[in-house]
Amino acid sequence: MGALGIQGHIAKGDFVLITAASSSVGIAAIEIAKAEGAISIATTRTSKKKAELISLGADHVIATEEEDLVARVRGITAGKGARIVFDPVAGPGLEALAQAAAPSGIIFEYGALSMAPTPFPLFSALRKHLTIKGYTLFEWSAIRRSSPRRSSMSWSGSSLAHSSRGLTGRFRWIRLLKRTGIWSRTRRSVRSSSRCETSVCNHLNRVRWLRFALSPNGSTGIQWFDMSTIAAHLSEEALDLIFRKARTFYAWKPEPVSDATLHQIYDLYKFGPTSFNTSPARIVFVRTPEAKARLLPALMPLNVEKARTAPVTAIIAYDTEFYEKLPKLVPHMDARGFFAGNAPLIQETAFRNGTLQGAYFIIAARAVGLDCGPMSGFDAAKVNAEFFPDGKWKTNFVCNLGHGDASNQHPRAPRLDFEEACTVL
Ligand SMILES: Cc1cc2nc3c(=O)[nH]c(=O)nc-3n(C[C@H](O)[C@H](O)[C@H](O)COP(=O)(O)O)c2cc1C
Numbered sequence: 001m002g003a004l005g006i007q008g009h010i011a012k013g014d015f016v017l018i019t020a021a022s023s024s025v026g027i028a029a030i031e032i033a034k035a036e037g038a039i040s041i042a043t044t045r046t047s048k049k050k051a052e053l054i055s056l057g058a059d060h061v062i063a064t065e066e067e068d069l070v071a072r073v074r075g076i077t078a079g080k081g082a083r084i085v086f087d088p089v090a091g092p093g094l095e096a097l098a099q100a101a102a103p104s105g106i107i108f109e110y111g112a113l114s115m116a117p118t119p120f121p122l123f124s125a126l127r128k129h130l131t132i133k134g135y136t137l138f139e140w141s142a143i144r145r146s147s148p149r150r151s152s153m154s155w156s157g158s159s160l161a162h163s164s165r166g167l168t169g170r171f172r173w174i175r176l177l178k179r180t181g182i183w184s185r186t187r188r189s190v191r192s193s194s195r196c197e198t199s200v201c202n203h204l205n206r207v208r209w210l211r212f213a214l215s216p217n218g219s220t221g222i223q224w225f226d227m228s229t230i231a232a233h234l235s236e237e238a239l240d241l242i243f244r245k246a247r248t249f250y251a252w253k254p255e256p257v258s259d260a261t262l263h264q265i266y267d268l269y270k271f272g273p274t275s276f277n278t279s280p281a282r283i284v285f286v287r288t289p290e291a292k293a294r295l296l297p298a299l300m301p302l303n304v305e306k307a308r309t310a311p312v313t314a315i316i317a318y319d320t321e322f323y324e325k326l327p328k329l330v331p332h333m334d335a336r337g338f339f340a341g342n343a344p345l346i347q348e349t350a351f352r353n354g355t356l357q358g359a360y361f362i363i364a365a366r367a368v369g370l371d372c373g374p375m376s377g378f379d380a381a382k383v384n385a386e387f388f389p390d391g392k393w394k395t396n397f398v399c400n401l402g403h404g405d406a407s408n409q410h411p412r413a414p415r416l417d418f419e420e421a422c423t424v425l
Pocket of ligand 1: 246247248249250303374375376377378397412413
């Protein structure tokens with residue numbers, strides 16, 4: 001699931017080559033391919049298991065000791081090759097897999113069943129711009145840890161797509177497992193398979209997940225684990241990224257911030273909670289020199305250069321008519337009527353929740369690998385007059401965004417101790 005779905009972006013019409021397909025992981029891959037509308041090409045050594053693999057849902061089966069794998073894949077795919085290859089064998093056979101892969105295809109090596117050295121299929125990789133990557137379960141946590149900058153380099157796909165799928169992507173896969181029946185079927189194979197290093201977590205009322213693990217001797221294993229524990233804990237690196245090692249930045253590297261990244265930030269922070277789901281924050285991303293020229297005169301002199309050099313400066317505002325959107329945001333009740341006409345409640349709600357959303361915004365930006373420089377040193381009346389002349393939106397604070405330049409950064413200022421800031425009653 002991590003490989004085919006989250007990293008491989010398996011989609012309708014994709015050809016997926018699944019080697020050693022009669023293993024439990026292989027069967028799961030066949031079912032995932034089917035559920036996503038992809039076309040699976042399963043391999044097995046002899047034709048003995050062909051019928052069984054077809055009955056398990058494989059669209060095509062190649063018996064590798066009896067047929068020419070590359071020619072058969074070319075035939076099945078009308079010369080295109082397989083866009084995704086999912087292989088636990090490796091060894092010298094990788095060369096044929098690379099030849100069978102489609103241009104810009106991706107080959108996941110998730111095991112070492114062959115135990116023989118694995119020469120890198122250089123010419124196919126060069127000619128077809130293949131991605132050949134190792135994959136184990138343990139990358140699940142690495143996905144969360146990696147910044148989009150790193151992942152877009154190694155996965156040659158859209159960093160936006162895979163990052164934004166993140167956790168929701170995983171829940172989608174859980175639903176898929178349940179729908180396809182892999183959920184219960186694999187549990188049976190877990191119990192019966194001697195090869196599997198398994199533990200079956202029996203938290204019946206909690207979300208469970210399949211774990212495909214690679215044991216030291218190269219065999220694959222399946223393990224259940226409790227998704228709720230995974231969802232509940234970010235890795236230490238992720239915590240460093242968004243809190244412990246994150247700093248406020250005042251100087252910026254000249255790396256731009258794309259529209260896709262701005263969307264990615266929005267698609268994360270919008271899920272942060274607000275009262276009644278009011279979601280009153282509104283953001284204006286100021287990026288062009290012309291737009292910056294409208295903003296800079298409103299900033300305190302010390303803040304001008306920080307904003308001028310930032311790839312983007314976000315004006316975090318709140319909508320004093322947020323209640324007009326409540327029929328969409330709170331469809332189950334007349335929340336609009338609760339606010340309309342109550343000016344003090346509107347102001348308090350918009351400011352409180354807009355500020356919360358501003359904080360979610362900073363965390364989301366850090367989570368996707370950006371640095372932030374929030375600032376409140378500006379003339380709000382000037383910003384409002386320039387950007388929100390109709391008076392409906394009000395500026396809260398501005399936040400520079402980009403890739404921070406730490407070269408002149410002062411040491412982090414201390415924080416209060418728990419006892420100074422918190423009381424437990
Ligand atoms: C709402 C807000 C307003 C801020 N306003 C300014 C500002 O006007 N100018 C400035 O240089 N820094 C400003 N800062 C930056 C803070 O001083 C900085 O985030 C804080 O000292 C923590 O620094 P650190 O993240 O490096 O530990 C602001 C921060 C926040 C959250």
